[in-house]
Amino acid sequence: MTAIASPLNQPGKGILLYMSGIFCMATMDLLAKILSQEVHVTQTIWARYAGQTIIVTIWLLPTLKTVARTKYPGLQFVRSMSLLMGTSLFFLSLTYLGLAEATAIMDINPIFITLGAALFLGERFGPRRAFGVVAALVGALVIIRPGTEVFSPAAFLPLIAATGYATFILLTRKVGHDEDPRTSLLYAALLGAIVTSVIVPFFWTVPGPKEIALMLAIGALGALGQLFLIQAVRFAEASAIAPFSYVGLLIAAIWGALVFGEYPDLATWIGGAIIVASGLYIWHRERAAP
Known part of the structure; x- marks a missing residue:
């Protein structure tokens, strides 16, 4: 008889889900850059969180009362605000930098996590x-x-955003030992939606059909990407799928070239390669450590 693979013994499925999540998030960043050229970036951030909140709430509706209970309200608040900071600064950086350039700098976040x-x-x-x-x-x-003619202060935005995302991941680890992952997913979306809903009226521009479509797509891709990433670790260990995070840099470079005609310069490729190599090296050390 053929043994039935257990959920955590299907690395191929886990990697496919993880890469699907990365693709969704990279495409969401592309649409965020497009939308932020038409409306204020605050409206783009609101669309990302409001859309995800609606989709996640509908998904969790049958068990919402149970899932909404958290053992760590304070940590969940700080965790969610850290993600909101990371998302906000990264989306803001996209109004000044190319997709690949911003993504390459943002990809330093696994180093900050370590x-x-x-x-x-x-x-x-x-x-x-x-x-x-x-x-x-x-x-x-x-x-x-820094210190050169091509230096842009905006390049520090994704660097700071990476610290916010790293804090989010570290706090997710902290609460993840005995907190339902669906609870963490719900609060990450809900608190971001509440905060941005308070702020966005001050920057609101009446969206046309194109902007509405982009806003809906950003919210849907954000939610779908998060769900794919969560499901991925059900089928493969985190250490097995971690190296595939850097596929997002390649996707960002492709989208940037195809949609905006952005071609990263040599320094961006060299710096990105160093960051990726460093991340893979640390991942290797994590797996090798007793």
Whole structure:
């Protein structure tokens, strides 16, 4: 008889789901860049969170009363605000930078997660991982190029956004030991939607059919991407799918070239390669560590 694969023993399915989630998020970033050229970026951020909240609430409706209960209201608030900060600054950076450039800098967030896990969660942080963190920071500086004529202060926006996203992931780890992942998904969307709903009236522009379509698509892709990423870890270990995060950089480069005619310069490719290599090196050390 053929053994039936257990949920955590289907890495192929997990990787496919994870890459589908990455594709959704990268495409969402593309649409956010397009929409932010038509309306204020605050409206774009609101669309992302409001859309995800509606879709997640409908999905969880039969169990919403149970899922909405959290053991960590304070941590969930800080966690959600960290994600909102990361999303807001990254979307804002897209109004100034190319997709691939912003994504490459944002991809430093796994390095910040490694550093934060050592500082705040007590995880191991040896000299090899320290080398990986320093190398990734060098890669980010290669892209940002402070002190040169091509330097743009906006390049620091995705760098700061990466710290927000890293904080979100670290707090997700913290509450994830005994918190339903659906609860974390709900609060990440809901609190962002509440905050942006308070702010967005001050920047509101009446959207036309094109803008409405983009807003709906951004909300749907954000929700779908999150659901794919959550489902992915049901079928494969996080360590098995982590390296595929960097596929998002390639997708961003392709979308940027096809839609905006943005072709990353040599420094962006070199810096991005250093960041990716550093992330993969740290991932390797994570797997090799006892």
